[in-house]
Amino acid sequence: xxxxxxxxxxxxxAGCGGSPKTGGSSYAADYDTSYNSSAEYAPAAYDExxxxxxxxxxxxxxxxxxxxxxxxxxxxxxxxxxxxxxNINVETTDYAATMTALADLEAKYNAVxxxxxxxxxxxxxxxxxxxxxxxxxxxxxxxxGSSVLGAVRNQSINRSDITKAYNDHTIEAEALKIQLTRLxxxxxKAETIEDMLAIEDRLLNxxxxxxxxxxVIDNMxxxxxxxxVNITINEVIQYSPGTKKDATFLDRLKIAFEDSWEITRNxxxxxxxxxxxxxxxxxxxxxxxxxxxxWRAAHPRTSGKGFSMPFRKKNKDAGHxxxxxx
Numbered sequence: 001x002x003x004x005x006x007x008x009x010x011x012x013x014a015g016c017g018g019s020p021k022t023g024g025s026s027y028a029a030d031y032d033t034s035y036n037s038s039a040e041y042a043p044a045a046y047d048e049x050x051x052x053x054x055x056x057x058x059x060x061x062x063x064x065x066x067x068x069x070x071x072x073x074x075x076x077x078x079x080x081x082x083x084x085x086x087n088i089n090v091e092t093t094d095y096a097a098t099m100t101a102l103a104d105l106e107a108k109y110n111a112v113x114x115x116x117x118x119x120x121x122x123x124x125x126x127x128x129x130x131x132x133x134x135x136x137x138x139x140x141x142x143x144x145g146s147s148v149l150g151a152v153r154n155q156s157i158n159r160s161d162i163t164k165a166y167n168d169h170t171i172e173a174e175a176l177k178i179q180l181t182r183l184x185x186x187x188x189k190a191e192t193i194e195d196m197l198a199i200e201d202r203l204l205n206x207x208x209x210x211x212x213x214x215x216v217i218d219n220m221x222x223x224x225x226x227x228x229v230n231i232t233i234n235e236v237i238q239y240s241p242g243t244k245k246d247a248t249f250l251d252r253l254k255i256a257f258e259d260s261w262e263i264t265r266n267x268x269x270x271x272x273x274x275x276x277x278x279x280x281x282x283x284x285x286x287x288x289x290x291x292x293x294x295w296r297a298a299h300p301r302t303s304g305k306g307f308s309m310p311f312r313k314k315n316k317d318a319g320h321x322x323x324x325x326x
Contacts, residue, residue, distance in 0.1 A: 081166040081220065084139050084227040085158040092150030095126045095235040101148045102233075109138040109145070111229070124262065126235040131228060139227040146231075151239045166220050169213050176210040 092098040106113065116130040134142045146152060183203045190196045275282070 080161060081163045081224050082136075083160040083162055083220075083223045084136060085160070086139065086143050086227065086229040087154075087156045087158075087232075088143070088146045088149075088229065089153040089155070089232045089234075090146070090150045091153055091234050091236050091239050093236060093239070094150075095233075098150050098233055098235075101150075102231075105142065105145055105148060106132065109142040110135055111142060112226075125237075126233070128233040129231070130233075131230050133226040134229055136225060136227045139229075142229060149231075149233065153240060162220055162224075166217070169217050169220070173210060173213040173217065176206050176213070179206050180210065 090098070105111070111132040111134045114131050114133055116128070118126065118128045120126055143155065143157065146155065180203070183199055183206065187196065187199045187203065190199055
């Protein structure tokens with residue numbers, strides 16, 4: 001039995017060996033894992049029993065290859081795998097109303113927000129970038145209904161056909177499943193540690209590659225079932241030329257009053273919080289200034305007169321003396 005396994009193991013690995021390589025695609029992750037198609041050890045002497053067993057296994061391998069070919073033919077007739085990606089750029093003068101319209105649009109078409117990034121600029125003008133996933137059957141309706149969000153500056157749709165990449169991954173996954181089953185059978189019949197280690201190493205490689213392919217296939221299925229829409233919403237005072245008619249005089253007047261009130265409120269808040277933040281310092285400086293004023297009131301400036309008076313008196317005395325002498 002040991003001789004038999006040593007003889008047929010290389011044959012089985014060669015028969016189960018290569019699987020189809022994936023074609024070039026943005027979805028096809030580079031999972032180039034090389035698998036050895038032959039065993040690391042040399043077969044023992046060939047006998048008649050081993051030859052018979054090898055012929056049976058070879059027939060089984062041929063049947064497996066036929067099954068792979070049938071799988072490939074079946075997959076080639078499957079429906080197209082199309083991934084849609086939409087981009088919408090919107091301007092609005094009423095951000096709150098746009099947010100309400102966006103929520104209604106998401107609920108109407110069963111869209112789900114997967115990411116969102118909101119920021120403010122120029123006196124709390126809003127800027128929002130978000131990504132939503134929409135059931136592919138409702139993708140075009142969602143894109144057409146985006147006009148309720150505001151003034152649509154531009155809109156684009158990208159169509160990506162991943163049918164070939166999807167089929168390549170699926171065929172390779174089916175081939176690996178066949179290899180996995182045969183390797184498990186071989187592992188159950190192995191009699192030596194060396195045989196078991198060699199087969200287990202091959203099993204690990206096949207299972208790793210199979211898991212990678214299944215993950216890619218699942219992601220492809222998700223992208224086909226749910227289309228992606230990237231939405232940019234920019235709050236503006238006045239629409240860009242060519243987007244939608246400009247805001248009316250009353251609209252601009254309303255926005256000007258709102259901006260004036262916003263600027264005044266921000267100024268008052270800034271002054272108030274600055275006073276609160278530096279209140280201890282202001283109290284200490286005020287106390288020092290008050291104490292200094294009290295001290296100055298109690299000690300008026302007389303030092304300059306005190307030093308100059310003797311000289312002035314001496315000069316006056318000298319003047320009287322001169323007059324007396326004269």
